[in-house]
Amino acid sequence: MNPSFESFLVLIISLEISIKPSLVTNLLIIIFALIYLIIRKIKIKSLLTLIFVPFIAAFTIFATLFWFSPKPDLYYALNLSTRVYVYTLTISCVTIDTDETKLARSLEQNIHLPSKFAYGVLAALNIVPRMREAVQQIRTAGMMRGVYLSFWSPVLYFKAILVALNSAENLAQGMESHGYVEGKERSVIIPIPVKKSDWIISAVILIIVNISLFMFK
Incomplete structure (x- = not known):
């Protein structure tokens, strides 16, 4: 998938789950992100790091909102704590097959x-x-x-x-x-094309996420 499309897709999804709370959607995104990372053959060590390192931030948010809040709300605490994993795993889905040079x-x-x-x-x-x-x-x-x-x-x-x-x-x-001149048009050594599949995949994912956001709490 085109790196720019992947990046903006992750950005849009992150903004949407920040505006519209939905614990079910958060869990679905986490599950599918983990499946995608496994399909892309992520290293076990890296996968464990993605699971255990964000746990510190997620647990802190949960404990603050549920155990140390005057009005504890389990749903709200779980919703915000799972967002940490959504942000971490979706970004990992972009970086696993896209380096900084390709993205730039x-x-x-x-x-x-x-x-x-x-x-x-x-x-x-x-x-x-x-x-x-x-x-x-x-x-x-x-x-x-x-x-x-x-x-x-x-x-x-x-x-x-x-x-x-x-x-x-x-x-x-x-x-x-090496011939770099600011403001001058440069030739492309390695083209990064935008395919029809990029538009289709991005649209389908956004539609599924939005349906889940408004159907599930």
Whole structure:
């Protein structure tokens, strides 16, 4: 399925279940999302992470609304707590077969997102691992001089900002050397087409979700 369609489909579903509460719909979305992830052969470790990590937030919401509320409402507590899993699992359904490069290309080609924004997002995502290495190198260099730079140390972040500014300049020069010119039309190396099936699948899913929202509580 087209990455842009998947992303907007998840966004629309998330907005709809936020406006119209329906515990049954939440549970149906969770079940179908889990089935889809299993069909896509998600790793067992990743699946368990998606189940147990959001449980902390879901349990906190449930406990706050049911056990520590002056007027406990079981339905309302379950509805809001299950939304955590809906958001987590639907986003996982998008990311399991779509990487950031494919998504950025789809947004640029299909949604006509400005190329400078698309390439800027890709640059920011790709520079994150380098920034982690740079921060680790800064901390190691400080320890070799007898200076411990803690996680909240302003000196650490000041040095990291200097590294980021230098990396941004190098990145800009690299993009210009590869022929990137802001505002100019660019050729498409890997096209991301929009198929009729994308429209049909998106429409069918939205119709089913809306029917469930208004039929079940």
